[in-house]
Amino acid sequence: MMNLKGNPELTPKNLMRPLKNYGIACMSMGFLIEETAPVVWRGLMVMSAVEKLLRQVDWGQLDYLVIDMPPGTGDVQLSVSQNIPIAGAVIISTPQDIALLDARKGAEMFRKVHVPVLGLVQNMSVFQCPKCKHETHIFGADGVRDLAKSLGLDILGDIPLHVNIRETCDSGQPVVISQPQSDAAKAYLRIAMEIVRRLPVPPA
Numbered sequence: 777m778m779n780l781k782g783n784p785e786l787t788p789k790n791l792m793r794p795l796k797n798y799g800i801a802c803m804s805m806g807f808l809i810e811e812t813a814p815v816v817w818r819g820l821m822v823m824s825a826v827e828k829l830l831r832q833v834d835w836g837q838l839d840y841l842v843i844d845m846p847p848g849t850g851d852v853q854l855s856v857s858q859n860i861p862i863a864g865a866v867i868i869s870t871p872q873d874i875a876l877l878d879a880r881k882g883a884e885m886f887r888k889v890h891v892p893v894l895g896l897v898q899n900m901s902v903f904q905c906p907k908c909k910h911e912t913h914i915f916g917a918d919g920v921r922d923l924a925k926s927l928g929l930d931i932l933g934d935i936p937l938h939v940n941i942r943e944t945c946d947s948g949q950p951v952v953i954s955q956p957q958s959d960a961a962k963a964y965l966r967i968a969m970e971i972v973r974r975l976p977v978p979p980a
Contacts, residue, residue, distance in 0.1 A: 778802050779948020781811070784833075791834040798953055803833050823855045830860060840972075847878040849885040857889040863975050864894040866932065871898055871919030879920070883927055894932065894974045896924045897967055901934040932974075933967035936960060 778800065784792040784807055794801035805825055835841065845853055856862070865886045869879035879896065886893050898920035903912045914937060924931050935941070938960045944951040952961040 777945045777948060777950065780807070783807060787834050789834070791832055793834050797948075798950070801835060801838070803829050805829070822851045826852060826855050827859070830856075840975075847875075847882065849881050853882070853885060854889070857886065857891055862891045864892045864971075866894050866897060866971060867929075868897040868899050869920050869923070870900045871913070871916040873916070873919065875915075876919050876923050879923060880927070883929065892976075893927075893929055894971055895930040896920050896927075897932050898934045900937040903937040906939070932970045933963060935963055935967070 778795075778797045780795040780797055780802055782795065784795060784803070787793060792803065794803040795807060796802070843856060845856065865882075867879050867883050867886075869875045883893050883896075898918075900915055901913070901920075902917075903914050904910070905912070921931050936959065938958075940955060940958060941951050941960050944954050947954075951958060952964050955961055
């Protein structure tokens, strides 16, 4: 999605330099293996890879480190939650029932390991026909909002199901860069600002 490929270079201290685009430093296991190779790893290998991405990367001076984790409550989530200080977690889900089951489990897991849940984001919330402007809730309406209410958490925002988001992600040009005045880009920016507002202020 960030239009980045290739292997990271090593610093004199044998740390990996993250790849950069749009001023954002990125690191992924996808940079360390062949593009078409599947990652078929057991728990210990997963945790070793997570440790490598966290401790063996020359991140430099960061404003924020964002970790995109897969759904669920497995080794990756627990390893990250227990090995580094986390300022807050954001739960992202579509409104459909099957996705909400994982979202609830994720929120409850973070609470159990004492990571603050900053709120929930409802992804693919509504599809608007580009021709007639009719809106359709393909994955259901307000499922994430109902979940947030039952968990006593806030909704940080809604991301629409929009063809421009898919196209810009596939081309490696995020919609906030390529179409900053679009409704989709504005939705992302509102959510990002709300997340930053809720993060604790670091000690001086």
